[in-house]
Amino acid sequence: MSDFEAFYRGTAPRLMRFAYGLTGGLAEAQDFTQEAYARAWQRWSALQKYENPEAWLRLVVTRLATDWWRRLRVRRAEPPPEPDVVAPPDEELMILVAALRTLPIDQRKALALHYLLDQSVADIAVEMSAPVNTVKSWLARGRASLAATLGEHSHVN
Template sequence: MGVKDSSTSQQAAEFTAFVRETGTQLHRAAMLLTGDHHATEDLTQAAYAKVFVHWRKVRRTENPLAYTRTVLLNTFLSHRRPRRSAEVPAEVTPPDTGHEPDPGQRVDLLAALRTLAPVDRAVVVHRYWEDRSVAETATDLGLTEAVVRTRARRALQRLRPLVDIPERTLP
């Protein structure tokens, strides 16, 4: 086994460990973005595939998870753009909600998120589900902080009638 083979297997092992550590978190974010179990799997795999191709560079970044989140969001947004394909799913399978504490709330949230524009959905998921700051969300999505605040506020206003989202009390 040469030095190159050893280096490649070490990188593969590091990437595998990274996926194990971050898989659940990215999968949940993808589910909130897509609202569909199959699309979630596809989105998560596509994001990890893109990261794997550049793993040597990504593993040296300050925060590989943040990089991967950005790849996930950009992949989601690029797939949401209109395509000229006539591809239509053969059947729709409801998400497996057997392990959730309240499946009704999950279904309501997923349905409500699907009513938002893709960028608004990405802002809400990134900002509130991933608990990212306005600045981090703006950087990751390539938006200004003012745009993130405006989109988040308007998206929450649209979501409140659809799901039980408590109003924030300001000091």
């Protein structure tokens, strides 16, 4: 076992507890502990000669946590961005979505991929793990069902 590995095994649990105490978050504590050991590894030839190399690790974690808290405070001090104003969907879109919901899922997915995402029949076949002719059938049947449903709706108005 190398000197660094022995140092790591002997100090890591304590450093992790220290980092957790500073941050209050497990993910941050793990990140800062890992970063401190990465920096220690890069400087190990000099660091191992220190009287207390573990104190150096705590200093690194403290600085990382301080920077993290500072960034967090700045983000919280900024006013939240104004939400984008999104117009409500128009009636035609609502009617189309309602009509799509009446279709079997394979037809609905094929239509959405083809017309909303501009995918080719071949690409849809690959994505849906279906033969090309089956996709063509789904598209044709889906269009026919939509036309009938939407035609019925236009007669009601």
